[in-house]
Amino acid sequence: MNNTQKNTSWKHRLHEIIYEADTRAGKLFDVVLLIAILASILLVMLESVESFDAKYHNFLNISEWIITILFSIEYILRIISIKKPLKYIFSFYGIIDLLSTIPKYLSLFFIGSHHLAALRALRLLRIFRILKLARYIGASNRLLLALRASKAKISVFLFFVMILCVILGTVMYMVEGAENGFTSIPRSVYWAIVTLTTVGYGDIAPHTPLGQFIASIIMILGYAIIAIPTGIVSSEITKNTDNKIHTNTQACKNCAAENHKDGAQFCYNCGSKLN
DSSP: OOHHHHHHHHHHHHHHHHHOSSSHHHHHHHHHHHHHHHHHHHHHHHHTSHHHHHHHHHHHHHHHHHHHHHHHHHHHHHHHTSSOHHHHHTSHHHHHHHHHHSHHHHTTTSTTGGGGGGGGGGGGGGHHHHTTOHHHHHHHHHHHHHHHHTHHHHHHHHHHHHHHHHHHHHHHHHHHOGGGTOOSHHHHHHHHHHHHTTOOOOSSOOOSHHHHHHHHHHHHHHHHHHHHHHHHHHHHHHHTTTSOOOOOOOOOTTTOOOOOOTTOOBOTTTOOBOO
């Protein structure tokens, strides 16, 4: 076996372990990775507790550095094991992996930035692929497809809501005035948004009978407005309920594409042969 074949075989084995969960080694790697992610999140949370941090600061700091270094090595190995590294680097998981690794390094220059390591929680999304929770994989895929299909309708709806909030805010500014807390149109628009979404902080409230009547109408209108995007997305999800759920965990060693169909032999994205 020449050097080229050895190099290819080594990268192939590394890719199989890191990117796929169908083998025993791949499953073990992913489970250990999930445990490390959970441990790192727990460390960040404990460090935010002043009494605990004061007592175990050195232990927490050293532990975070160890996990960060391990994540850095893993990130580099992921890049090495595929033929087109940029595909992974700019993919969703690639960006998440990078963002979950750099906070500790940034803490050397910016105090407190290491708390951003809590972003590592996003890496737990891999559990759906690792444990083959097909029901949830299919549900998430259908939800994404539904959101994409309904983005035009939702955009138009949100634009209409923005216009409505500006109009209602302006009306309340004219009705209530600065003496009742509506000191400007932008502040009144803020009140309209808070009221229309049924959040109701209570930092601004109408005092006049007419203002209270308008506020009541906006509150009731808010329930109807909340239901509209839900109906739009639900309609699109219904259209995709017949889509088959796939549990294939293979990732293409050439372009890192995932979500292949069960039994697929070639990558749907670049055509490379799968393991």
